[in-house]
Every structure is written in structure tokens, then in C-alpha cells.
Amino acid sequence: MFRLLLLFLYLFQTTNAASQNMLLIDKQFKDPPQHVNEFQTTQFFNNKFPIYTNEIQLVKQNADALARMLDRFDLKPLQQDTLLAGHSKFIFFNQQSGYANEMTVILSTSVNNMELNLTLISQEHNKRNAQLKLLGLVDYLSSQILTASR
Amino acid sequence: MKTFLFIYLFLYVVTLTAHQGPSPNPSVDVIFNKAFPDATNVKWFENKDGFVVYFTINPVHYQLSFNHEAEIKQAIRYYNATHLPPYILSRLAQKYPGPQIINVTEIQDASNTSYMIRLKDKEKIIELKSDASGKFEVHKILNKE
Numbered sequence: 003m004f005r006l007l008l009l010f011l012y013l014f015q016t017t018n019a020a021s022q023n024m025l026l027i028d029k030q031f032k033d034p035p036q037h038v039n040e041f042q043t044t045q046f047f048n049n050k051f052p053i054y055t056n057e058i059q060l061v062k063q064n065a066d067a068l069a070r071m072l073d074r075f076d077l078k079p080l081q082q083d084t085l086l087a088g089h090s091k092f093i094f095f096n097q098q099s100g101y102a103n104e105m106t107v108i109l110s111t112s113v114n115n116m117e118l119n120l121t122l123i124s125q126e127h128n129k130r131n132a133q134l135k136l137l138g139l140v141d142y143l144s145s146q147i148l149t150a151s152r
Numbered sequence: 153m154k155t156f157l158f159i160y161l162f163l164y165v166v167t168l169t170a171h172q173g174p175s176p177n178p179s180v181d182v183i184f185n186k187a188f189p190d191a192t193n194v195k196w197f198e199n200k201d202g203f204v205v206y207f208t209i210n211p212v213h214y215q216l217s218f219n220h221e222a223e224i225k226q227a228i229r230y231y232n233a234t235h236l237p238p239y240i241l242s243r244l245a246q247k248y249p250g251p252q253i254i255n256v257t258e259i260q261d262a263s264n265t266s267y268m269i270r271l272k273d274k275e276k277i278i279e280l281k282s283d284a285s286g287k288f289e290v291h292k293i294l295n296k297e
Contacts, residue, residue: 029198044180046196047203047222116194 024113025058026050029120031142041113051120052111053143057088061109062140064092068107069136072129077103089113102127107136180222188214201225229258240267243286251278272296 027035029049038045041052053061064085071083071094079098084091090111097104107123122139126132184191184205191207191214198204202219212235215228233241233253244253251271259266267282268291279292 042181043184043196044222046198047180047218047220115192116196119195119197121198 023055025053025055027053027142031138043116046118051109051118052113054089054111054113057090058143060087061090062143063087065136065139065143068092068094069133069140072105072133072136077105097125099127103129105129105132107132109139180218225261227258227260231256231258236267236269237284240282240284240286244269244280244282244288247288248278248280 213230257268
């Protein structure tokens, strides 16, 4: 009887976790993300940023693609690119200050008829630093997916 | 077995609570939705001073700035002549009867409301600064080619 109850609880817990359709990530990639069913703006004020659970792979792929794109040497002044990942998107733009590039990357997610914007990289001159930040997001999401799927 | 079941239930509740996170304070959502139920194109950003939200309630564009504690610090609205307060509009028509109003930027914080008003005539574009009492000050004059 107890075993049956345990099995029921295990299945309920697994189903419940799978039905939570959003991941609230820590804006500094420090605290583990939280699975939630809905998002409130207050959470954005509390250092959280939403990504739809079923779009995490796309977000990771695009962060990785953007990091590779920065390897190109032909960044143009006022270049702007957008990489779509479902409800999320990466907005990249490059300004030039003298001979130096100033790279900015914003991760944006549309939820509840509004758009939340997280500045991942702000006017960064150093290409390597910009890439590390993007790959940091990929690592953070990768480790959390493993944790979440256990 | 009962102890094991108890531990399992305890861990389950703890895990569930951790997934949901702390109960969020609904103030920002409640206040925003109550104050601006017709807002469209809502976009939130974070900067070093706090948070900024841009939105539209046709045809007026809004920009509200909050500190990190979600207290409003500044409100900016962009609109055309029809939304300018009638007192200022009347004084403007009296003092500058010729030029047309192109657009207005209204800036409000805890202590002050000011207006940047852009006018145009055939030769030039004039930027005026006004306080809430309609005291005008020429900020910039640009000559049209």
C-alpha cells in the first residue's frame, strides 16, 4: 500500500514539474532557476528573468551562435542582428567608438503581453568578454536543464 | 516505512516550495495593471538606477522609471498638441501664435513637471521648455534648410 502511495507521489511530482512551463533564471546566473507556471513583473524586479522551458534549447543554440558570430572580424558600425528563439530573442547591436567596437546584447522574452529585456552585454569593447558572457549563459542553462530533468 | 514516507513527503513539500520560489509581492503588477489597463507594447528594461518601462496608450507614448525598490521616480510622456494641458496650450498660442506644435515631451518627478515643446514654422524649429505654470524658456532654435 505504501509502495503504491509512493509511486503515486513520484508520478505526481514528475508530472507537476513537467507542466511548469517557465524557467525563471537568475540575472547574474548565480542562483538556480525556478520552475514556475506564470510570471509576474515583480519577479523581474527580484533579479529573475523568464524563459519558456520548451525554448531553452533554442536560447542556448542562439547564444552559442551569437558567440561564434562575434568571432567574425567584419563587425560593421551600427550593425544590428536579431536571433529569434520562440518567445525569446537576442538583439545584438554594434556601435563604433573610434576604431573600437561597442557590442551590446539584449535577451528579450515576451510574456503576458509584455516584453522583458535583460542586457547581457553592455557596450563591451572586448570581444572575448562578450563571448564569455554568452557562453556563461549556455553553461548556466545546460547545468540547470540537467538538474531539472533529474 | 512510515518514517520513510514522512521524510519523502517532507522533502516533496520542500522541493515544491523551492520550485515556486518566494511568494512574489504583487505590487508592481497590481499597480501597473490598475493604473494602465489599456497599455500596449509594454517593454521592461533594467539599468543601473533601476527599471524602466515603455508602453503606449494610443497615441501617447510613456516611459516610467522605477528604483530598485519599485518606487516610481520619473514619468515621461510623448504626445502631440491635443494632449498638452489647456492652460499651457492657451499661453503658447498667445505667445507663439505662428508656429505649429510638432510634439511635446512631458517630464514629471516627485517635485516638478516640465514640458519640452517643439514648434515649427517655415524657417525654423524651436524647442521651448515650460514649467507647469506655462513659463516658457527657449531651449534651442534650429534653422530649416
